[in-house]
Amino acid sequence: MRFNDLVFDDEMLSVRRDDGAEQRLTRQERALLLHFTNNAGKLLTRPRLVELMARDASETNERNIDFIVNRLRKSLGDSARQPRFIATQYGEGYVWIAQLAAPAPDSAFLLIGPVYGLREQTDRAQTVLAKLTVKLDSQIGTGRKVSCAPDWRPGMPMPHDVIYSLDASFRAEAETLHAAFVLRHARSRHVIGAFRARFENSNTAGAIDALAAEVKSAIWTHLAVPANAVAASSDAPLEVRLYDAADILSRTPAIWRENEGQLERARAARPDDPTLAIMWGLNLYARLLSQALDADEMMSAAAWSAIEDEMEALAFANLPKVQDNPLLVLAVAKLLFFIDRGHSDLAAQLADEAFANSTAFAASFALQGQIRMCRGNIAEAIAFYDDGMEMSEPGSAFHRYLLVLKCTALLAANQRPALERACAELYAIKPATRQELGVLMADPKARKLPPDIEAVLPMLTEARARKLVTYFYNVFARRFHSRDHRRNVMHGLVSHMVRHFGRKVVPEPVSRTFGWRGGRHSRADDYR
Numbered sequence: 196m197r198f199n200d201l202v203f204d205d206e207m208l209s210v211r212r213d214d215g216a217e218q219r220l221t222r223q224e225r226a227l228l229l230h231f232t233n234n235a236g237k238l239l240t241r242p243r244l245v246e247l248m249a250r251d252a253s254e255t256n257e258r259n260i261d262f263i264v265n266r267l268r269k270s271l272g273d274s275a276r277q278p279r280f281i282a283t284q285y286g287e288g289y290v291w292i293a294q295l296a297a298p299a300p301d302s303a304f305l306l307i308g309p310v311y312g313l314r315e316q317t318d319r320a321q322t323v324l325a326k327l328t329v330k331l332d333s334q335i336g337t338g339r340k341v342s343c344a345p346d347w348r349p350g351m352p353m354p355h356d357v358i359y360s361l362d363a364s365f366r367a368e369a370e371t372l373h374a375a376f377v378l379r380h381a382r383s384r385h386v387i388g389a390f391r392a393r394f395e396n397s398n399t400a401g402a403i404d405a406l407a408a409e410v411k412s413a414i415w416t417h418l419a420v421p422a423n424a425v426a427a428s429s430d431a432p433l434e435v436r437l438y439d440a441a442d443i444l445s446r447t448p449a450i451w452r453e454n455e456g457q458l459e460r461a462r463a464a465r466p467d468d469p470t471l472a473i474m475w476g477l478n479l480y481a482r483l484l485s486q487a488l489d490a491d492e493m494m495s496a497a498a499w500s501a502i503e504d505e506m507e508a509l510a511f512a513n514l515p516k517v518q519d520n521p522l523l524v525l526a527v528a529k530l531l532f533f534i535d536r537g538h539s540d541l542a543a544q545l546a547d548e549a550f551a552n553s554t555a556f557a558a559s560f561a562l563q564g565q566i567r568m569c570r571g572n573i574a575e576a577i578a579f580y581d582d583g584m585e586m587s588e589p590g591s592a593f594h595r596y597l598l599v600l601k602c603t604a605l606l607a608a609n610q611r612p613a614l615e616r617a618c619a620e621l622y623a624i625k626p627a628t629r630q631e632l633g634v635l636m637a638d639p640k641a642r643k644l645p646p647d648i649e650a651v652l653p654m655l656t657e658a659r660a661r662k663l664v665t666y667f668y669n670v671f672a673r674r675f676h677s678r679d680h681r682r683n684v685m686h687g688l689v690s691h692m693v694r695h696f697g698r699k700v701v702p703e704p705v706s707r708t709f710g711w712r713g714g715r716h717s718r719a720d721d722y723r
Contacts, residue, residue, distance in 0.1 A: 227244070301340070308345055359414060373392075376390045419441075419474070424521070428586065473530075521553035525549050528542040529562055546559055595621065598624070629647065660692055664700055
């Protein structure tokens with residue numbers, strides 16, 4: 196239980212302050228404290244306290260009661276002149292004056308509270324709050340809870356994992372319940388969005404659905420869209436911010452679809468916004484990356500090329516409009532670099548300028564490393580990735596992103612021991628990555644893969660295996676200038692795919708990387 200700034204355990208064995216300091220209580224202090232808190236607001240005379248303490252087998256008298264009270268006050272940081280816990284009723288006894296604080300709300304990603312105006316509209320407002328809580332909880336990503344704590348107020352304890360809070364105010368007018376909601380960042384109390392709603396007695400479902408969609412959209416905007424042109428040195432690149440936002444709010448594996456819906460609505464409202472246009476391009480990039488995870492989305496080469504056409508057009512059309520925003524400039528550079536259409540020099544120039552002229556260090560390190568890696572400067576690329584990881588939050592999506600890039604660099608350089616260590620670190624952070632990338636990172640000389648990775652191959656059809664080889668080549672290998680590096684990146688994957696399906700699952704661009712001509716080198720062992 197909590198009184199003022201102190202938290203007491205159930206047995207009153209100790210008291211803990213908000214700064215973490217803990218004070219153990221003696222047996223007599225504990226007994227006296229229990230009597231005070233069980234009789235909060237009531238006068239306990241000295242004779243009455245002597246009687247109560249005697250029940251606890253404590254031999255005491257009225258003078259000793261005063262001594263124990265003074266000692267308890269010291270343990271609580273209390274003062275007789277300006278009491279916060281124990282007030283003296285001179286000539287009579289003592290009164291426990293501290294109010295029991297409301298319990299901390301449940302752990303949650305989004306906390307609905309504080310709520311005002313419930314006194315006059317309790318039933319109607321409570322119904323709206325209950326339905327809104329359920330609706331938002333069903334729309335936020337799996338594992339992220341929405342809870343409602345109407346009595347919570349700023350300054351009260353809050354679970355450490357609450358990221359957002361939603362203030363609510365109600366007022367009834369005839370058949371209409373008027374409501375105002377304010378979305379805040381929970382710790383800073385910074386306002387992110389404000390929403391007005393009206394709930395009619397006859398139908399509240401439509402208004403609740405619309406409000407929930409507005410709140411979710413505001414959270415997505417706060418997570419994904421850069422608020423201004425100032426970048427912190429540890430800020431992740433925009434493609435990672437987009438991933439994070441969708442990962443938090445989506446309930447499906449193809450999380451790019453969440454961003455697609457949010458961006459479509461935002462672009463409909465602001466069709467000329469260059470930030471949204473570039474983010475649309477980044478979401479197209481995310482859609483291409485999702486191919487390996489969605490069997491129904493394995494698109495043809497023509498469809499892939501059409502998406503890259505759109506990415507290229509968006510990048511060039513909007514680059515002149517975002518020169519003052521380093522994160523957006525880096526996003527354009529990322530799009531131009533990824534599509535691999537002869538724009539790598541421009542992408543490198545943009546990345547270097549973003550680093551030289553802004554504070555977007557970590558975001559620029561990620562792209563500078565990729566460009567140098569593909570040009571063959573593996574050691575320099577790994578140094579960029581390591582510097583970026585030092586600035587990223589351990590275990591975050593950005594940390595994992597940089598680890599994947601580092602693994603790719605080590606794979607290209609055929610540095611197997613270092614690659615195994617980096618992969619182990621990556622898989623420890625996110626075990627699912629082992630099945631997603633395990634075949635790509637596999638040792639081409641291994642006769643058989645570890646059981647969990649080997650089990651993936653028989654589940655593939657020949658057509659899907661061929662598309663996966665194409666996918667991994669397009670995403671991981673094709674931008675390397677050196678054919679040896681491209682071959683090293685694809686060597687393990689191709690060896691084990693050929694072992695299972697034969698060389699027919701290897702498309703022409705990958706065949707050329709291995710120097711295959713006219714049916715020669717058809718045995719899988721030749722590529723180990």
